[in-house]
Amino acid sequence: ATFRAETGGTPGLSNNIVPDFLELPDGNLWIATFHGLDLLDTRNNQLSHFFAQRGEPFCLSNNLIRALFQDRSGILWIGTDGGVNKLNLRHKPFRIIRFDQPGVVTNSIATDICNGGQPGNLWVSVNGGLNSVSGSQVRHYTLVPERLRDFANFITAVWRDTDGWLWVATQGAGVLRVRETDVPAGGGRLSNLEQLCKNSPTPRINDDYVMSLFDSGSRRLWMGLWDGGIELYDRNTGQIRHLQAAGQYNLTAFPNVALLEKTEQGRPVLFIGTRGNGLLKCTFDPASQSLQVAQHYRFSAGRKGSLSNDKVNALFTDSRQRLWVCTSGGLNLLEADGQSFRIFTQAHGLPSNIIQSILEDGEGKLWVSTQNGIASLQLLDEDVRIQAYDVFDGLQDNFFSNHCAARLPSGQLCFGGANGISLFNPSNIRPDSIPPLTRISDFLLFNRSVP
Structure with missing residues (x-):
């Protein structure tokens, strides 16, 4: 199937410029575009669209999306021209x-x-x-x-x-x-x-x-x-x-x-x-x-x-x-x-x-x-x-x-x-079982970095 931004009311991509995309374990696809973020349900080829909205604190900070990344705990990180956005893809019990x-x-x-x-x-x-x-x-x-x-x-x-x-x-x-x-x-x-x-x-x-x-x-x-x-x-x-x-x-x-x-x-x-x-x-x-x-x-x-x-x-x-x-x-x-x-x-x-x-x-x-x-x-x-x-x-x-x-x-x-x-x-709420990675970013000796 081919997906592109359409005119005339036909639903399609938010924009034809796609700098990145990310496939989820369930087969669905997140698509970064220059005018919003799209989610493709691959079972029925349906697209959902997400845009920045003025005054809404829990929306995208900018519609120009450049990069997508999902970490080990299921968090989707979205790089935009208005900063980095974070979306928890795990099931929310509330x-x-x-x-x-x-x-x-x-x-x-x-x-x-x-x-x-x-x-x-x-x-x-x-x-x-x-x-x-x-x-x-x-x-x-x-x-x-x-x-x-x-x-x-x-x-x-x-x-x-x-x-x-x-x-x-x-x-x-x-x-x-x-x-x-x-x-x-x-x-x-x-x-x-x-x-x-x-x-x-x-x-x-x-x-x-x-x-x-x-x-x-x-x-x-x-x-x-x-x-x-x-x-x-x-x-x-x-x-x-x-x-x-x-x-x-x-x-x-x-x-x-x-x-x-x-x-x-x-x-x-x-x-x-x-x-x-x-x-x-x-x-x-x-x-x-x-x-x-x-x-x-x-x-x-x-x-x-x-x-x-x-x-x-x-x-x-x-x-x-x-x-x-x-x-x-x-x-x-x-x-x-x-x-x-x-x-x-x-x-x-x-x-x-x-x-x-x-x-x-x-x-x-x-x-x-x-x-x-x-x-x-x-x-x-x-x-x-x-x-x-x-x-x-x-x-x-x-x-x-x-x-x-x-x-x-x-x-x-x-x-x-x-x-x-x-x-x-409450029984559906469990602590995060994935420990964070530990990395040493610097080592100081007498307040000076040691190579």
Whole structure:
């Protein structure tokens, strides 16, 4: 077969000047031209074209291609008149789902993720509504409650409880809920919503700006407010308990952005992560429905083992019931003494000190999202092994949102950020087994090269 640049709409080479070409192990052919890069599928003689695009950081830097080379690890190196470009031809295990709607200006930044009622289904909130994800199918919903409609689609958290209710926390419209079975299948406007806000009929909440949701598993739903304290919703009675203080501590002083309840010595304990005042450990008395501060963890410069930063982004307990605290100054592990933290930062290999979310996979390995990609983390006695991944590995973006993560029943992990969500199976991610070649480029003796 002969291939050349054609006119009149017939697909062909991008340009007839071909300075180089490269055959892949599968028989396909990369073709360098003076006006772009072509890939020939030799099974059906179909050509794909790749061009430089202004403003696109992950496209060719220049359309005039002069040389091609593939290294031992499967990387394709592309020499252009605008520099050397790099393309990873190996299988990328990260799947991306985006939420931009054709012809509609939307905010596609994912803000939270939770599992749906059917295995593999996800609910993903964005600052522009709610999305249902089933396989590759995405349905978008615009929330239309009775009150405060202008703020209803600025969503901070989403959660599905064991009774099948879908709870949505918003920045200005309080908390909305709807039975998952009552959500129309095709997307669109969602108006059959129950609403908890300052002006709703009983029950009401103290603040319409809701930062976080946490279901205890004991039919207690905790709601962290911006400056109204904490709400405790009893799923048995439908009653709300307003908590503006924990003993002498004022719960309204700082935004309560992350909540986590666990049991210690047979008693419920609520951990409260704040935006600027560290982490609170509170005992909860179910009889009086009151909180008492048992420990206040804060950053203290120069004190070893203190919380690394007072801005808490997410809380997590692993399979060994250890508490992990994601902060804007590193990842913190609460030590067994309950008083101090072991801290992990960029100095240990994390891609950023701003840790947004954390999950655990089926093999006990931890995964964190940051403002500069994601990373896996394995504790090895006193050592730690960290592997970082970024947008060049196939992530949706390097920026991820705080507490925006979920583990699917299948074992897949999902993290959300600036351009949608990244979904992957941790067992499919293996370290590079091809060691780099070692070459001695120079030998110095008394700071002078020795021939």
